[in-house]
Amino acid sequence: MANRIFAAVLLVVTLGYAVIAFTAIKAPFQYDPLGPESWPRILSIVAILCLLVILWKPDDEAFDVTRKVWFRLTAAVAMLFGYAELYEPLGFILSTILFGTILSAMLGAPLLRALGFGVAAGVAGWLLCVTLMDLNLPEGELIAPLFETHQQGES
Amino acid sequence: MDTVLSGLATGFAVALDPFNLMLVMVGCFVGTLIGALPGLGPINGVAILLPIAYGLGFQPESALILLAGIYYGAEYGGRISSILLNVPGDAGAVMTTLDGNPMARAGQAGRALSLSAVASFAGGTFAVILMSLFAPALAGFAVTFGPADYVALMVFAFASLASLVGKSTVKTLLGATIGLMLATIGIDANTGVPRYTFGLPDILAGIDFLIVVVGLFGMAELLTLVEHQARGTLKSLPVDKSFVSMADLAATKWTIARASVIGFFIGILPGTGASVASAVAYGTEKRISDKDGTFGTGDPRGLAAPEAANNAAAGGSMVPMLTLGIPGSGTTAILLGALLMFNIQPGPMMFAQRPEVAWGLVASMYIGNVALLVINLPLVGLFARMLTIPQHYLTPLIAILAFIGIYTIVGNPHDLFMITGLGVFGWFLRKLDFSLAPIVLGFVLGGLFEDNLRRALSISGGDWSILVSNWKSLLLYALALLVVILPIWLGRRARANAVREAETH
Incomplete structure (x- = not known):
């Protein structure tokens, strides 16, 4: 079917x-x-x-997805779209912390650890990709002014 | 022979450059890590890391060396989850579980892992040696191919794809056609007419190859992981101190040799990669040497055969990719797309025009094979620890890596929505038993297929008979027919035999 x-x-x-x-x-x-x-x-x-x-002549295969699994999948897809939506406005670090924490918590990680994972992924990802490998990732419209004032304060 | 030696000299000069040498090592290491992650096969690993490697802005040969290292490493790493977890990372590793996991359960995990590393090394090295002998000769022959012959070659490639890959021929064919159709989106290069763009400026230049690959493989994989999450956790067997002995190697040396030959030649066939090779090698070995019925219960030969074959096939599938521009497997289709992104057209001219890329890649495979053996034997315990990473951290990590990779290409957030959408589409396809490799193959080859068809008909002034006007194309059509008919015929015969046996008993 x-x-x-x-x-x-x-x-x-x-x-x-x-x-x-x-x-x-x-x-x-x-x-x-x-x-x-x-x-x-x-x-x-x-x-x-x-x-x-x-x-x-279709193969008769059972599409064995229970309602619970459908719910999980829909939630995961919604989170991915949300992550994509917030990627630029919030910036890589914040959106990744948010996404990493919520998804890993939904998939069964204990809440504190999920938060730890999210923060680690966001901060370590930024340090690794932007500072070390010089890739282009969004700073975020909310964060960018902070960076600028910080830099101005330094200079 | 001279061209081979001088080519290899060029290649090693490129590959032994300290920076490239480091990339081979890093690629092999990261590839093994990715391959060892449960459920994440080589194709997904390469797909997720490809945009990041592209975003680093290396020279083409360096980026390609890095990617090939990842591909190779992932093929190596795949066996770790097959043996210790009984969960194959991809279709090519299924056969490894049959004897590898029983060995590990019998307390010989270390022996199984080290034996499979040696078998992989032998298969891989054998394939690279044959490849450096064959590839220039095949490229030299392929230079004489006209557009009509290329059309025939594509038909052959898709025929062998349809008959050998996936469970259903129609579904594989449909998958390839979907890929070809996706490739028609964008401005037609010959006439400048936009096709299927619906006025969207984002896709005027066509859908980016990276988006298709990351969406269909990376994101669809992620959704599959989410789906399976509810079904219990995986339990890894411990790695012990047992190690491969000389007696093991002596017992398996002919197995490895046979499997390497089988793997290499099946790998060469366009469209068929490691999965078919390892299955055929295992089947052959079982027929030849399984006298006591020990296969499937932890026989070292049953482990060595598929491992040697799938690494030999990984090398073999590089041959048509480098010499004809037709990838031999899903993963090499991704590498081909990577070459195209660097404006290098793989094909017969590549060995002449960009020898540093072609030979650099070949040389890096020699080095990569040695590096993998050296990395793998002592560090297998470390890689095995990757298996214990809980899935609920792994899954978000895939999304984060995919997003980083896609965003860094052009910094367009629309691409992020596209990969998610394609991921959902890919998940449905997988769920319905479509294999995804034909789609990527179709997508990569779409432009080439159409261009050659149109060029051939321009030459003949619209006369379709040019497609069957010389022996090279006719031979290829005959081969295509053979690839389709032979498995059907063999299947019929096997079934008839089974019926006869059932009657006599």
Whole structure:
């Protein structure tokens, strides 16, 4: 069943892809026998054939995900989106502390240790990546002014 | 032969540069650490660390040496979790658990680990030697390939992928097609027409390769770890003081030799990597030497065969990647993408145009193999301790590493949403038994496939018969057909035999 639903969703997407390939993509002028539309057309036909085979004869597999696991997964994905959302505004250190603590706590780490892990990951990650390897990570809009005043105070 | 020797000289000059030498060591060490983490295989390790290696801004050859070291190290490290935990890091390590874990349970963990290290070393070194002999010759031959031959080569690659990888041929084919379709997003290089961009400026240049790889492998892996979290903790067996003896080596030397040959040649086949190689090597060895039925109960030969084979296959799968530009496995597809990011087109011309990259990589593999053996024998206890890292810290760590890697490329937070979205998609695919390697392979090869098809038809003025007009392409189509038909035929025959046996009994 899960196979069929998944294949059906993909089929809708692929049909959209095919419609665009057959109607919308056009080069204003071209010298080659194959334009930008031919390859997507071939691919869409192959994909549709594959999907039809799967719809016709799906493997009968149990999609054994309990409600509890669904909840965990949704929570994890929500946290990832939240982490991505806060990455620049809060900066690497704060957002990582937050994300590391909450996710490891949800996955069963004792609360204090989770906090320790989050803080360690945020601070050590920053020191390792920015100070040592010179990679580009967000300071954070909230933190940046602090850094600046600090630097001004030094200079 | 001369080209091989002078090439190797160039390569060692690059690889023995102190900085590159250090990178080989660091790569091997980090790779082994990653490989030893339970459930995190080479492909995920390389995928997660690739953007970081890219972000460091090294020379192409240095970055590639680092990545190859990680890849190699991860293949080595994978056996640690297979043996001590009975949890294979990836499909290539499944066979290692069959005899490796029983040995460890019988109190010979040290012996199993050191024997598998030696077997890996032998397989890996054998593959690198064959590779340095074969690759230039194959590259020399591949220079004569025209666009039509390349199209045939791609068809062959996808045919062997579809027939040998994954449980369902249709699903593998669909996966490869999804990869090819993802690769069409962005501006068409020949005509400048935007395709499937929907006016979004973020994807005008196409979806970044790193985003696809980190999303499909790294993030999907993370979600799988979250899913499995509820199902109890893993228990690691202790590493003891037992060690591989000369008698063990003497007993397994032919096993290792056979498995290395099998592994290397299966690795060369485009699309098939360590998983097929180790399975075939184990099966062969079982048929040849399992006279007392000890395989599966902790027979050293049953451990040595898949280990030698999967490391030989790791080397073998580099051959088509370096000489033809067609990766032999999912992980080499990622390395190929890494080369493309440095504006190096892998393929027959690479040995002539960028010898320092091609040969530097080959030489670094010689060094890497030795380094891995040296690192692994004394430090195995340290790596084994990685297994005790609780999953609830490991999981967030993967996300943090992936975010760092992706953010450092261009500093665009939209990419972070993209990898998460692709991760969800990848998790569904995995859950439904699609293998992810074909998608990456399709994505990496998409541009090359389309370009060659269009070029071939431009040459012929639109006449499709150019695709089958010379013996090289015809041979490749014949091989493609063979790869698809042979397993089906063998399967039928095996089933018929089984039925006949059942009837006689």
